[in-house]
Amino acid sequence: MNKVTFVARLAGLASAALLLAACTSTTSPPSSESVKSEPANVGLNKLAAVKYHDSGTYMADFARVAASAGDWLRQRAPQVSRPALVLDIDDTSLTNWPVIVANDFGRFSTGPCLLPDGPCGWTAWDQLGRDAPLEPTLEVFRTARSLGVTVFFISGRPESQRAATERNVKAVGYEGYEHMYLTPDGMHYPTIVSFKAPTRQTIAAMGYTIIANMGDQFSDLEGGFSERTYKLPNPFYYIP
Template identity: 35%
Template structure:
């Protein structure tokens, strides 16, 4: 399916987490942010040598070090193991926390200085690993997604299980103080809406339930997805939903996501890539 932008591509702000503090880069058209100076190259689709692929155990060890793996006394939701399975979380003073806080602080500064005359201006957040951190589930599941166990974590609605991503609550408050509306757009199924809203609220976010969009695979409650439902790709689902939001008279000034598929497809003036080395969603 070809997406048609309702207005020309716009300048995109790229947040580079590891550049000097306060530095941002603008480029024409719809460009995407990197996690550092440049994205880590993916292995080839059809490797011909093991040397072309990073060792998975070494990658997992590096991810744990980056997040600052911290055991907790919180029991994993929905488990009945004996002894209990305790979850892990990130270190609030670790590399991950500092990197994301830097992006949030720069975004807050940029939003406070732009679009002062724009009516109905808004920012849009993805949820998993953009506003709520899911490191606990990745460690619990050994980086293997399972719909049933993941739903247990989501429906726990517990900020000890899925805490706020560092810096993001403050970013939301700052944007609201400068007149921005806040929207949330996630690939979570619509059946998880209540747990998602409760988790966001308990983690400190201001949430208007009418501004929270979850995925209805059938498209029954989301007619703007009729062109691709029930098999919308992530890019189609998110870009068409942003198009729908803007069709209501809203200007999405900034779009925040941890996946490049959260950011592609237009209908936002700027995009911010949040670091997430744990999984990839095309």
């Protein structure tokens, strides 16, 4: 062994000894530091959302809100001259659960819809017109029609999806609604309240009294022009 190699090995042994000493001489307790500003964990929330849906609690909660709306229609409809019911479409009247799961809670509009594994673009999904009904809302719809309550759909879906959407709602049983209001193609709203509230105002101006408005987002319901609002559960996505 020449002198240079010997010195290099000696230096290596010294470094290892220092590292060992650093590891073994620690006397402070294990750290458990965290920050209060960290928001709720997205991955855990997704697991909780799937459990909420798959356990049946989601549908039980949904049915409870819808039943309350039905009770109100039976009570109130006979008391007003032109009673009306307003329904949102997505995850109020029709379910999007297959696309929500396929996209692992992501929401993107473009691209093909590849089911069941995803990804699935929402526009392509909507154009399929294969959404299943949310039965409790369909029951409210039937109650409304039997009471002579006029039903209007107000949806953030664009006009370019009208044919598929009208075909879809009729195919699953929503027959006999008065009109479906959709957003103009290419329009973007900072909040959908800017479209839905004035649309309800238009309905009221035609002489109807909107006695109930059902939606899965608070933005479906804010802005007035409804005697009562019914917020259905939807922890799966957010529409401002």
